[in-house]
Amino acid sequence: MHSPPRGRRLDAVSGPFTPRTPRVAAARRLHRRRDRDSTGRFLAEGPQAVREALTRPGLVVELFGTPAALDRYRDLAARAATADVPVSEVTDEALAALTETVAPQGLVAVCRHLDVPLDRALTAGHRLVAVLAGIRDPGNAGTVLRTADAAGAGAVVFAGDAVDPYNGKCVRASAGSLFHVDVVRAADPVAVVAALRAAGLTVLATTGYGDSDLDDLADAGRLATPTAWLFGSEAHGLPDELTAAADARVRVPLHGRAESLNLAAAAAVCLYASARAQRSRPTGPPTKESVRP
Amino acid sequence: MHSPPRGRRLDAVSGPFTPRTPRVAAARRLHRRRDRDSTGRFLAEGPQAVREALTRPGLVVELFGTPAALDRYRDLAARAATADVPVSEVTDEALAALTETVAPQGLVAVCRHLDVPLDRALTAGHRLVAVLAGIRDPGNAGTVLRTADAAGAGAVVFAGDAVDPYNGKCVRASAGSLFHVDVVRAADPVAVVAALRAAGLTVLATTGYGDSDLDDLADAGRLATPTAWLFGSEAHGLPDELTAAADARVRVPLHGRAESLNLAAAAAVCLYASARAQRSRPTGPPTKESVRP
Known part of the structure; x- marks a missing residue:
């Protein structure tokens, strides 16, 4: 068993978000249709989908990525930041909780529904x-x-x-x-x-x-x-x-x-x-x- | 716990084959490529595939079915018997062991490889x-x-x-x-x-x-x-x-x-x-x- 590092409060938002961080926990619920319907939001995982989503103004609400992925795809992180989309580092565990594929490549975006009448x-x-x-x-x-x-x-x-x-x-x-x-x-x-x-x-x-x-x-x-x-x-x-x-x-x-x-x-x-x-x-x-x- | 019916020997082939019946156990190994390659046989499950396989003379080696399926698809059982293909009743458990789908509809055939040069x-x-x-x-x-x-x-x-x-x-x-x-x-x-x-x-x-x-x-x-x-x-x-x-x-x-x-x-x-x-x-x-x- 490891003790938390000296002087670091467990409830502080320091370092990458974990599966228990409220914003991650909220996004994770979008795996369920009921929560997608009630919030009008959904998840798009992987750099390809995130890139596509970012081409549509106002679509992406929030971007999560592991530190390695946000470094590797720093063009996407920069594009999100330019569009005032919050970009947050998450742990590997948090990313796994937010995604459904075996190799999600470290990125997942919370998006607004985009259907039209x-x-x-x-x-x-x-x-x-x-x-x-x-x-x-x-x-x-x-x-x-x-x-x-x-x-x-x-x-x-x-x-x-x-x-x-x-x-x-x-x-x-x-x-x-x-x-x-x-x-x-x-x-x-x-x-x-x-x-x-x-x-x-x-x-x-x-x-x-x-x-x-x-x-x-x-x-x-x-x-x-x-x-x-x-x-x-x-x-x-x-x-x-x-x-x-x-x-x-x-x-x-x-x-x-x-x-x-x-x-x-x-x-x-x-x-x-x-x-x-x-x-x-x-x-x-x-x-x-x-x-x- | 039930006792076996009086006078019935557990090792006798009486009633439908179980997963432990040697012919079922042998057929079940055909889920593995190694055993398909070494025997030149494979499994075709469900009445549609069995019907197709039976149209090619000599292809089907053996047919297994639950009693209910062999009754429902008795035309297939009859066609197999006419072609001197052994037809055997199996328990639901044996059928489940021989098939991979959720609803295999009770039939599975052991077939010979059919590829040609x-x-x-x-x-x-x-x-x-x-x-x-x-x-x-x-x-x-x-x-x-x-x-x-x-x-x-x-x-x-x-x-x-x-x-x-x-x-x-x-x-x-x-x-x-x-x-x-x-x-x-x-x-x-x-x-x-x-x-x-x-x-x-x-x-x-x-x-x-x-x-x-x-x-x-x-x-x-x-x-x-x-x-x-x-x-x-x-x-x-x-x-x-x-x-x-x-x-x-x-x-x-x-x-x-x-x-x-x-x-x-x-x-x-x-x-x-x-x-x-x-x-x-x-x-x-x-x-x-x-x-x-």
């Missing part, structure tokens, strides 16, 4: 939108968010009883994309579909039982217009009321003997089919000159 | 092949295997120090596709690339730093020919010697602000781009008649 996202004129309807798995949701960002989607809607976008695993799986797109939370997915259509987007529901083949839609030029894709959970798919409300029910073609694709793969194929169609020069119907005699 | 797979004339080079994560490997099957790939090569394709998590993530395609294990990925090229396949390496854009290749008609895709691990990508050996180094376009795609998404986009290109009618260069004056 659906109508605000729709006024931005996004030409590609992804809707996660009832997707409960945070890793799947974060992966689709990341893929949607990569494909150029401007907004991702977490609809119905979808996972909390600020769930730690979702934040990590998004690999920073949570900070790149308009994130929307909406309770009623049918209302979301109506709003998307009213905003001029074609709404396509992905389902293994769809009556439209993705390639056929692409060939017909129907993916070139502004589009919102609806994705359901791997276990249950989309509810009937949503597939019925969409403009088309689309299946990804299965050329081999697999019975289905997993969610991340299906979303990637659909979103990238739209991205490609929206960026291709319109070919239109054959002109008189192009018809072979 | 690369040269045999190449004589089959597959027009789409996926090569997993050094992918260590079994979930990722199984997911890419499933996606490759869905996209119509005829063979999937586990090359270099890639994960064992018979790893339980890989088998489960493949969702039956392990039984659908030619699975190849090859120690030397550079030799695999040479063999693929010698067989007439264009070899495309996926890398975030590729000099060829996937859409440009598709526009140029370069995805319509027989193609093998090389995929590396998420953490380390492909080794330089492999990207150098390929015919082209291809990047999936990133339209938004995401820095990269995860492996499953990137593989889905690439494999489906090939599937679509290989199935499109060739358009060729513009003919004289189609050039507008």
Whole structure:
């Protein structure tokens, strides 16, 4: 057993924060959805996420880091300080309490929720939108968010009883994309579909039982217009009321003997089919000159 | 404490097998790679995988099931019996010892390894092949295997120090596709690339730093020919010697602000781009008649 160093009071804030320091204890509670909802805050861990979060003014409330990490990533610490974000050293134990990964690389930021109302996202004129309807798995949701960002989607809607976008695993799986797109939370997915259509987007529901083949839609030029894709959970798919409300029910073609694709793969194929169609020069119907005699 | 029923010997094989029954204990060791390698056997759990395995003659060595599962899936039990596969009842405890998922649905089959040599797979004339080079994560490997099957790939090569394709998590993530395609294990990925090229396949390496854009290749008609895709691990990508050996180094376009795609998404986009290109009618260069004056 070690005695505390002579002359050092145990209750004084001297040296790095420990897991019992009140600000660390408060931040740690953000692992729970209830506390995220009540405070409107969440945790973003690791230098990549912290860097992304700091690009959005006012988003980061507080930054914690081990002394080694704050030295290694002193550009991030300086950027936080410039933005009047409190930066605090924490012990390895405190960092472990604040993070969920095995190798969090020493940094974690407390951030404000960043979702926007659906109508605000729709006024931005996004030409590609992804809707996660009832997707409960945070890793799947974060992966689709990341893929949607990569494909150029401007907004991702977490609809119905979808996972909390600020769930730690979702934040990590998004690999920073949570900070790149308009994130929307909406309770009623049918209302979301109506709003998307009213905003001029074609709404396509992905389902293994769809009556439209993705390639056929692409060939017909129907993916070139502004589009919102609806994705359901791997276990249950989309509810009937949503597939019925969409403009088309689309299946990804299965050329081999697999019975289905997993969610991340299906979303990637659909979103990238739209991205490609929206960026291709319109070919239109054959002109008189192009018809072979 | 209960006494054993009168007249029943504890060491007799009466009633369902327990975890200590020698055949169960032997099968259970197949969770370890060492035992899979030495016996040439692996485990496939759940009715979907068992059904797929039973479609391939001689593959299933033995089938275990709880009494309830063997009753519920009596078509599978009957199919196994018809194929002279021993079918044995096991206790819930024995089933739990043989399986790795929370809800294995009561069935598990001991199967023979089914990989084929690369040269045999190449004589089959597959027009789409996926090569997993050094992918260590079994979930990722199984997911890419499933996606490759869905996209119509005829063979999937586990090359270099890639994960064992018979790893339980890989088998489960493949969702039956392990039984659908030619699975190849090859120690030397550079030799695999040479063999693929010698067989007439264009070899495309996926890398975030590729000099060829996937859409440009598709526009140029370069995805319509027989193609093998090389995929590396998420953490380390492909080794330089492999990207150098390929015919082209291809990047999936990133339209938004995401820095990269995860492996499953990137593989889905690439494999489906090939599937679509290989199935499109060739358009060729513009003919004289189609050039507008």
